[in-house]
Amino acid sequence: MCIIIGSYGGALVEKNYDTKRLLQAVNSSVRTxxxxxxxxxxxxxxxxxxxxxxxxxxxxxxxxxxxxxxxxxxxxxxxxxxxxxxxxxxxxxxxxxxxx
Structure with a gap:
């Protein structure tokens, strides 16, 4: 599990992400x-x-x-x-x- 903290519209937001899915999204690259x-x-x-x-x-x-x-x-x-x-x-x- 991965927690990302950031701000959205001036409010502090904390989101839990499935690490495996997050890495897949980052590593997946669409080819030309x-x-x-x-x-x-x-x-x-x-x-x-x-x-x-x-x-x-x-x-x-x-x-x-x-x-x-x-x-x-x-x-x-x-x-x-x-x-x-x-x-x-x-x-x-x-x-x-x-x-x-």
Whole structure:
């Protein structure tokens, strides 16, 4: 557990944070399209090959990497998260995705 003390609107505020989640947030870095392309080149992997191996249509992966598709939901969201282009979660069961 980590306690952070600061001021907000003139009032002293004390917040308890889960240290593990805080470190994940600090260490998680979203990559740029160029960084993803460079990693494919560095590893000698084709974008098409990665797409097929992960069950995605290659043209859709190219569109996400080249920022021609907005990865808001569905397959484009999954592709962006897996490639590190977007911070997010990949949900397998829609029925339990949002817990009230």
């Amino acid at each position: 399209s160029k960084e993803v392309k460079d990693e494919f080149r560095k590893k000698g992997i084709s974008i098409s090959g990665w797409a097929v191996a992960n069950g995605y249509p290659p043209n859709l992966v190219y569109e996400v990497i080249n920022e021609r598709r907005n990865p808001t939901r569905g397959m484009t969201h999954q592709i962006a998260v897996r490639l590190g282009l977007k911070d997010g979660e990949i949900v397998q069961d829609l029925a339990t995705a949002i817990n009230a």
